[in-house]
Amino acid sequence: MIKTCLVAVDVRHPKAKREYTYLVPEDIASSINIGDLVCVPFNNIKVTGVVTELFDFIEKTTDYELKAVISKEAISLPMELVDLSKLLAEYYGTPIVDFLKLMLPPKVSSKTESVYSVCSTDKVISSRAFNQKRVLEYLKNVETATVHDISENLKMPIASVRSALTALTEKGVIKRDYRVVRRRPMVITTNNICEHINLTIEQQNALTTIIKNFNDSKRTTLIYGVTGSGKTEVYIRAIENVLKAGKKVIMLVPEISLTPQMLSIFRSRFPGKTAVLHSKLSQGERFDEWQRIYSGEALVVLGARSAIFAPIKDLGMIIIDEEHESSYKNGEHPYYDARTVAEFRAKKQNASLVLGSATPSVESFYKAAKQEYSLAKLTKRVSGRSLPKLEIIDMREELKSGNRHIFSRKLLSGMKETLEKHKQIILFLNRRGHSTFVICRDCGFVLKCKYCDIALTYHFEDKSGKCHYCGYSIKAPDICPKCKSRNIRYFGAGTEKVEQEVKRFFPKCRTIRIDSDSTSRKGSLEKMLLNFKRGGAQILIGTQTVAKGLNFPDVALVGIISADTALNMPDFRSGERTFQLITQVAGRSGRGDTPGMVYVQTYTPESFAIRAACNFDISGFYQEELKIRREALYPPFCHMLNIVFKSRYEDLIKKEAEEVRQILYQKYNNDIEIYGPVPAPRSKIKDNYRYNILLKSKQIQTLVNICNHMQILNNNRKVDMSWDMEPLDLL
DNA sequence: CACCACTTCCTA
């Protein structure tokens, strides 16, 4: 009997990224299974791939001769994960290997890479070979480089850097070496805190709901629990129950490195059984953790977005903490959403799903309201602590009465009072740097990035204008580059400015500033947070990182410097984001014995998102938001697909995007609404123009069909085209 | 029309 199989090969080139049929040689025919990793001949090289299908015959007669599998590797993926990949590949209109790769250990997908260097300079290069000359010049400067280094730095298409390299190598001007990617061993620091607390009645009820759903219906449970209501303890008890039933658990958190507390709690409650997966692990660390999961040693996987692909066979439960967080959506290809993957995966492996948040996403709230999810509420903080008091401060009134500072009078006196009581303060502002733009008062010139269509942010520390999108930086000018005026002013406050102002009003006060400028060094964020917790500073000034599940008992006052920043983003989720942000930031206050006070400064106090957040009117907010979404046709009342075009040539984008629009219009017009092509809100980044076509449809299947159609349309396109299913933002 | 530098296509 002749056996054949389909193999999804791991090659970089988009057009070759498919499944191919291979013959199965007799010596492995009896042992080969779906999910096995195999080595196959591909053109004239050998590549690894995953077996996705097996046949007991030659599937169909072909006009080419089948090649045979060379060998089988030790690793194989559970069949359920291969099935899941097929489902996801179809849903997102993406080659199946892109998902299989997320499930495999890093060693398999990393290979040796070719490194080129100059070895002889006395050979003559034809005067017509411009590319060869450019490449040679570049190599002389940097000494060694890979194909991808060169194509990125010289902005050449991969195929033409490559042919130049081949030509140069043949002439003996440069030589090729191989470099192996090295891995480092894993280092774990553990400090155990293990407290078994008695559950409150609300916690007990939530746990009962989760367990009931786990035992029979496998329905999804949404835990809506106010900040500080003890969701983590409920998760842990639920996990204990799942483990007792002989099943395993995946728990997703927004970014594990931000919550070392969570990790130490898990390590102490499930000693030796917890594996961690997140983006900051080294390749070696990731490999080790993967092996611990694969071998069955780890029963609980705690991790960020990509941990949803952990190689677990007997999965009983998936928990997604801070369910509303946008970091669960992958911002690049493949544009998967870990929440959607979790839903698919739970269904496939007959596991139950638990979502938890103090500010559930509008989509999840809607599903709970429609009884699709079971809803469990935790309305009280543990140990009888009260929720903080929030007060809106109308900054227009402050201006009218002559206060032009970034702090309102109330916030200022609140700060003074809190400092006198030796309690701590958090000031929140979602912008780093000093000033958000630099403008000439005389001619209106705004300092912009050379490569992006973005205003430069002024940074006081090195007196520079920086682009927060590409990193471009110049010395801030004293005179206007356009009209030579000296009347240059800095507008829009960032965290640096807030810190300066604090120092001005309270010269003796110690401050810590947390943003990506001050925490660029590895581990410095953790140190700064610990320092603040121990009282090393009275005031913490920070961007969104301080908004997340941190716990500082001595914080009595929180100031939101500008609640409008998130609100004014050109995005249909801006209201939801603002509501979530205020609620989450406010939740940092009054975690100890001190009742908390929160001042919310805004120029739009009438905004319902701000008012609802300040009144803890969660159902009021969702009702209003759902009403708006229903009227304007936004999720959860429709599905969306954003098609993104990127290119250095704007006219080319316009032409090709218009072509795609025409095709979509002709084929799918009955089922979809088409918006665009229009320039994206961030219309140019790193010298690449960006255009969007946004599609809305009530039928998800239509959008799935379009995704798969896009794969075909993507062939032979000169501009970079990608498609983002259910995008979180359109920037 | 031979020769070349470079691009595009294709992989089972």
Place this chain on the structure above:
DNA sequence: AGGAAGTGGTGT
């Protein structure tokens, strides 16, 4: 990745 086939410019 790397070989084959295709494109288009140049020199005699």
